[in-house]
Amino acid sequence: MMPGRLKQKWDALEESEIRDLQLRKLRRFLTNHVQPFCGFYKERFRQTGFAPDRLRDFDDFAKLPFTSKKDLLNTPEHPERAREFVLIPDRQRLARRPSTILRAIAFGKSAAKAALEREYRPVFLTATTGRSTEPVSFLYTHHDLDNLTLAGRRLVEVFDTEPEYRVMNLFPFAPHLAFWQVHYGSVESRLFTLSTGGGKVMGTDKNIQLIEKVGPQALIGMPTFLYHVLQQMLEENRRCDSLKRLILGGEKAPAGMRRKLRAIAEELGSRDVQVLATYGFTEAKMAFGECPFPHDSEPAGYHLYPDLALIEVVDPETGRVLPPGNPGEIVFTSLDSRGSVVVRYRTGDIIDEGLHYERCPFCGRSAPRLVGRISRNSDFREMHLDKVKGTLIDFNELENMLEEVEGVGAWQVELRKANDDPMDMDELLIHVGAAESADQEVIRKRIVRVFEERLELRPNGIEFHSLGEMRELHGVGRELKEKKVVDSRPKAEGNPKTANQTEEAER
Ligand SMILES: [Zn+2]
Known part of the structure; x- marks a missing residue:
């Protein structure tokens, strides 16, 4: 050997x-x-x-x-x-x-x-x-580019793509892993690949024109951007019946978001689309993906490359390495990198169901898998919702909840200070884009109920917008990454955070 x-x-x-x-x-x-x-x-x-x-x-x-x-x-x-x-x-x-x-x-x-x-x-x-x-x-050295390419080819295999698939890469053109992982993997797999650079480079309209022209089988990008692109196509009565795969990366892909994407693709004329997520981060210099799964099942998890990376799952409190099948924090060690390397790197990402070694029930691979929802430690934020004490709010949960509420198309959470006074209490405002036919009062009640049940708090306000207005609020076509959480709290003395700062998970 x-x-x-x-x-x-x-x-x-x-x-x-x-x-x-x-x-x-x-x-x-x-x-x-x-x-x-x-x-x-x-x-x-x-x-x-x-x-x-x-x-x-x-x-x-x-x-x-x-x-x-x-x-x-x-x-x-x-x-x-x-x-x-x-x-x-x-x-x-x-x-x-x-x-x-x-x-x-x-x-x-x-x-x-x-x-x-x-x-x-x-x-x-x-x-x-x-x-x-x-x-x-x-x-990255050439050795690393070879590994990036290898990881990309494996992703293409895991997604079970056909050789004649045409791929459109809608990730933002930037020195970020997602864009380049797709480029190297897809081109090396001899798939026709068009990288548009996303909304900021070409604008949403141009992306839509190219989708119509190319008729891609696989559309790859950030979930929120893909949502707005497909939703706008729907509003403009366009059709796109070629889609087989929607591949998501760069931000979380809650189950509710996946369902919405599949439903919109179906309305556009593409049936049985697989909506598959990827997990990758800069420090890993590669990404891992899910294999296709039956629509009534949960995905089988992210298929890891055991020869390129060692993944440990540890107790986030004690740092103890946990046996397979236990939830915990993902820790990454490269096994074959040159250039920049990390050893036992704590990602801050929590995996719900841990590491699994048994054969994948859907594709039969025996590579280890990270199974379940991934949430980020950095997505817990402290808010002062009353005068007495701070409340720690899990924005992972909040995002999942809002994606699940029936009738909510797009949303944005805005954090404000009451009366715009830095010393006053924090307020949580929800901006909602709903389908025109939807009953706003019903949606408002659903949101309030789910917030009370699962976060034990009431949003201070819920504002409705058209989906076009939501595209504006999200900065679609302007931002590299759509703004789903906006912190408009004015800066207080001694508070290092600046106004209007969007603190997304750092990828
Ligand atoms: Zn599988």
């Missing part, structure tokens, strides 16, 4: 084989690449006495402290923190490596040098879309 090669396909290994493979790859990756070449981890391993070459099992690995989002941010002592996570090889050490020497003997020195450049020289980057913090850049 070639070192680093899978003797079987990535999605056909049994749990014990997966664990063996991951431990071997982890030991080799940390010993040969991370410890010698990565400033942050070299120091961290030294401080904690962690010796990767002596890694015996996953209990050993669990002794290594987590890396957090905070570790990636600049400080006065570390003004270029993200650079410390980049593998910067030591020329002399590389020159002594047996593979380098062999390559130099067989193909000449310049070929050996080119291979090292391909492996280690950064040529590409994507960045987080942090709005409350500086974006953090993650660098």
Whole structure:
């Protein structure tokens, strides 16, 4: 067996084989690449006495402290923190490596040098879309672009696409993972792919014209943007009967949103559309996807690539690694990255039903899966709704609730201060776009009831708008990402948050 090669396909290994493979790859990756070449981890391993070459099992690995989002941010002592996570090889050490020497003997020195450049020289980057913090850049070498492409090809397989599918990529054109994951994966899979750059680059109308012209089988983008595009097509009495897959990424994809998207696609003339979600983040430098599933079932979860990444699920309070099937926080370690790398990186994402190793009931793959709803720790916000105490509100739950309310097409939550006074209480206002035929009073009552039942609070106001007005409020065609939560609370003395700041989950 070639070192680093899978003797079987990535999605056909049994749990014990997966664990063996991951431990071997982890030991080799940390010993040969991370410890010698990565400033942050070299120091961290030294401080904690962690010796990767002596890694015996996953209990050993669990002794290594987590890396957090905070570790990636600049400080006065570390003004270029993200650079410390980049593998910067030591020329002399590389020159002594047996593979380098062999390559130099067989193909000449310049070929050996080119291979090292391909492996280690950064040529590409994507960045987080942090709005409350500086974006953090993650660098890719050619080796990483190969892995990004490989992950993309696997996504195409998991989505069960046909070779003749035409793909339209509606993700915003930006140095963000989603756009490039689709581009590399789809083109390499030899699928015709048109990347429009999303609403901000071309405007909604142009996107719609291109959809009509191309007749795509797969439409890929952020759920809210896809919703507005398809909804506008419906309002303009257009048809689109070619769709087979709507692939969602870049933000959460609540069940209610998926149902709405499928219903609109059906009204446009596309029956039996699979609405499938992806899970990816900048630090992973790849994304994972769901396979098609029967409409009356829950999705089987995100199919992971066990040879490229190690995913742990840990107790968010204690940090203890949890056995499969338990809800907890997703922790990511790359097994084959160059450029920027993270080890035991806490994503802040909570997975409802944890990690599963049994065969997927729908596609039969035995790759591990992350099953259930993913919610973000950062989506809990403190609000002062009465004079006595602050209330912690789960915006994950709020989003799911609003997507479920019958008759609600699009929505936006606005946080305000009563009387626009920074010292006064917080207020929660819901903007709702409903179908013209819908009864607003009925919808208002439904929203109030679900808020009282599940969040034990009443919204301070519910305002109705046309779906066109909701597109304006969301900034469709203007923003890279539609604004679903707007914080209009004026800035108080000593409060670092600025007015009108939208604090979305940072991807
Ligand atoms: Zn599956």
